[in-house]
Amino acid sequence: MGGKQPEPANVSSKSESMATNKASPDLLNSLSFKSLKLKTKQQELLIRVSILGLVYVLAFIARLFSVLRYESMIHEFDPYFNYRTTLFLTEKGFYEFWNWFDSESWYPLGRIIGGTLYPGLMVTAALIYWTLRFLRFFVHIREVCVLTAPFFASNTTVVAYFFGKEIWDTGAGLVAAALIAICPGYISRSVAGSYDNEAVAIFALLLTFYLFVKAVNTGSLAWALGSAFGYFYMVSAWGGYVFIINLVPLYVLVLLITGRYSMRLYVAYNCMYILGMLLAMQIRFVGFQHVQSGEHMGAMGVFLLMQVFYFLDWVKYQLNDTKLFQTFLRITVTSAILVGGIALGVGTASGYISPWTGRFYSLLDPTYAKDHIPIIASVSEHQPTAWSSFMFDYHILLFLFPAGLYFCFKRLSDATIFIVMYGLTSLYFAGVMVRLILVATPAVCLISAIAVSATVKNLTSLLRTKQKVPQTGSMKGAGSSKASSKVLLDQSQPFQKNGAIALLLGVFYLLSRYAIHCTWVTSEAYSSPSIVLAARGAHGNRIIFDDYREAYYWLRQNTPTDAKVMSWWDYGYQITAMGNRTVIVDNNTWNNTHIATVGRAMSSYEDEAYDIMRSLDVNYVLVVFGGVTGYSSDDINKFLWMVRIGGGVFPVIKEPDYLVNGEFRVDKGASPKMLNCLMYKLCYYRFGELVTEYGKPSGYDRARGVEIGNKDIKLEHLEEAYTTSNWIVRIYRVKPPTNRL
């Protein structure tokens, strides 16, 4: 785009010099006028580039709250695994990484890391790291990992600009870039330190969509190829690529149904699908799923349908007889659908095509996971979204979105159809699962940007036409809407101007509220690393609970290097990454039985649990306990999920045994099984001697606000190995068996 800019400049300067030859008296006048005109164009470019540059920087720095407030560190759970693998990749090289069998997790099974992860994020970070090293910037890999997410968020704003430009105009592009730069829905997953797949995946997702829409608009093979590579990057980075491989065919199908089939679409989709599929197969974790799994069959069906359409087009061209063609059409379409249906049926029946996975089902049916896969339902980010979190994450975009949809429908094109479909489907998924708000965010931002841009443009053109009637030509792209406003203007002039000003002020007020809200949300809600907890003290001072790292570092330094640690799966990644010790289960929840075994051990009596732990070679047991600090997301509050997941595989564990009248209690009224299960004992061991709050009896659990029911806990097979300073993490050593007599 930039390359074409000076071209008209040269042309016009030529014409200008010709003009000077003809009329020398006008020289000064024409020169200044012409150069001014040139300047406005260059100025526009300058303004656009500088706005985009500012947005780019803004997107980056808005995500640095956590670094400034805490430190440059990796957040949450999954990012620790990503960090550990990236470290491995940079230390050992790509081939070692690709063939890495990790014996530190899922003991005794182990995990083939290279074949069970999306390597895109790690490879990206490693490439950035190696490039910086090559340029003699000797940064630590941790800094690269921490800043990968903000960096890619910045890149996303650029893609959003081009996408907005493609579907509407440059103004919408700029607004989209600005909106997405600070949208909390996106920031929640891309603050500095949240080194997760989503950090690069949203960039890849939007890039793929943009390139595909561009390909559809131009029919160019090059853009389609670009889109295929974008898809490849997305597949390498995140499992959410399934969304692309279903949305794009759905979009194509809609275009086919609405009679918008064109050669451009044919080129774009075929190239993108075939190449994208072949490239995606290179990722070991994905493998042949594109031809074997139920989730990917839609794309293949649409691909075949596309060929049928092309064939029919060709036949229509050859036949010239409409009646004959109609019959032919009927026969072909019926047989094609029939053949496709049979192939799908045979494939599914023979087991060649795998059925849909649980996660996919749970997306289509929000209640599915609750009944069938408790492990998916147990994750808080897999819960259905509450209305408040929509408001929290989108703020005014929630109102602008329908307005944008209205504008899109008013100016329907291939591109706007795409964005509408993307917006509507992703918004549905966002309603099903909290974490998918992230996927919907770019669409919501783009559609809202259209609304903002179109409204502001209409309003400003209204004001301008009022002031300088002859200079209407200076605004381009406003097009038909401006013409209509002019008509309106003629009808009621004085009223219109004030109204426009008021509305403009209203828009700017709303946008400024949005900016304030986003900053507030980012700083208050999304910039906490969750591994370091901060609280306000009685005198307003900041108290830091760094117990997690205390415990993990203790494990790392003071336990045998081959020690096996059993904990609930949430902490698995952190223990391996920070504690450098082998864990039984971790956040890669690939083996439900193994997790259920741990859940069963935690919910059994100590001697039963001891047998399970012996069979798993467990040396240490780690529990998270918030009773002293009032930290509510601890293992006692997660305990029912352990029971449910354990009970799902081992029917000995029954949920009602742990409840009293359907109520989960830890005080005196708790069920006897609850009061004596391993988890209860490990959390509350010697807690009864402690006075946690002034004026409360000893053994008062601050997280649940009750006095515990079993204060006299004796451990037989385990002993306290370490408890952190605020009791948040407690580690127990499993004693060797006593001598048999």
Add this chain to the structure above:
Amino acid sequence: MAARIWILAVVVAVFLSLSAFSSAQDLQIVNAERRIDLSSQIVKAFLTLKVENIGKDPVAEMLLAFPPTQIKHLAMVQALAITGKKKKKTYLPLDVKPSEQPDAPNDAGFFIVSFATPLGPGETVKLEVLYILTHSLEPFPVEITQSESQLVYYHDSAVILSPYHIKQQTTFFKTPSTRVESFTSIEPANRAGKEIKYGPYEDRTPYSYTPVIVHFENNSPFAVVEELVREIEISHWGSLQITENYRLTHGGARHKGVFSRVDYQSRRSISGASSFNALLAVLPPRVNSVYYRDDIGNISTSHLRTGFRKSELEFEPRYPLFGGWKATFIIGYRVPLEDYLFEAPDDRRYLNFTFGCPLVETIVNKLTVKVVLPEGSKDPSAVLPFTVNQDLQVKYSYLDIVGRTVVVLQKDNVVPTHNVPFQVYYTFKPIYMLAEPFMLVSAFFFVFVASLAYVHIDLNIAKK
């Protein structure tokens, strides 16, 4: 017959060697007092000797002997000559060098002390010797629980090991508390409070040795830094960046059994008496940008007090250290360059910085000090008051092309007394300082030129 000649030859050889040694026998120690401080993990011994030349020739040097069990734990030996009477006492440091004596009994180790002026016949000199022993307190019992306090053994001799005849001598052991389980009794020996007194003993022949064991309570922090790497990076832009990598361990009796947080919190006085959780580092004054972190991130428990003469960093490891527990961490800070970098008269520059470990009362098993000189520095040389292993390395830092010369100084068994200044001399042309800014400027320049060119050049093949 041949055998007899052989024996004779041996006797002659022995006699000759003794006569070579006889200058040593010209000396005798009139009075010796030894005070051994056992109150921390570092054993400090103060030896006051009155030496007399009873021979006929002037003697220039004397020997100090140490038993083989001590010689490998010996961190430092210093000697001072005292002249003048009580009020006008002046101390003169003397040169002390390790030496090999081939005929030493039972592998005893020796140090040679050179007198300032040779000691004439009949003259006496008063010497004060300080020697420091590390890893000489042996925990017994080897493993203790959280509620027990730490007991240690100290092995030594009741009389001073010396190649000279000692007319009269006394030894005092100072224990940290009054709790002494046992001590070997060599009459006259008695204990009063925190002090155990052996002696006075009269007329002990050379190389007398009477082993004694003192078994006592010592709960002082046994903070042992297994390895410390200090990196001092000189930037001629105005600062000195120091990064210290610690591998700390509790070198006392190993912790056994449970760690109970309840006991540790509520009964602090009797629970974990030998453990420690606070450390103090003495840093230079005007220190800034101090950080304290480890492999997994920042550690938030530290306080810095800056002062005119020194700064103090009080910090806690992530967890209290019990016997055998380990902790690794990094301390980094920055000091202004003008306090430590000077120009030598011969147009060279030199860094004047403190050797040793900033942590108080710690033993460092292996200390590596790396001085990273700025890129383009030449002819580095280090000057130290004691011997260390020296080496040169190359390090690449931000925007380095040829790399920086690193002077590596390595020493084992370092105690706080080694915190003395050392110098590193090198030559450096100030023009090299501009290399990196120039590189950055030119990089930006090329980016702008490239974008200018891109905007102005039409790369389209097809004409529009």
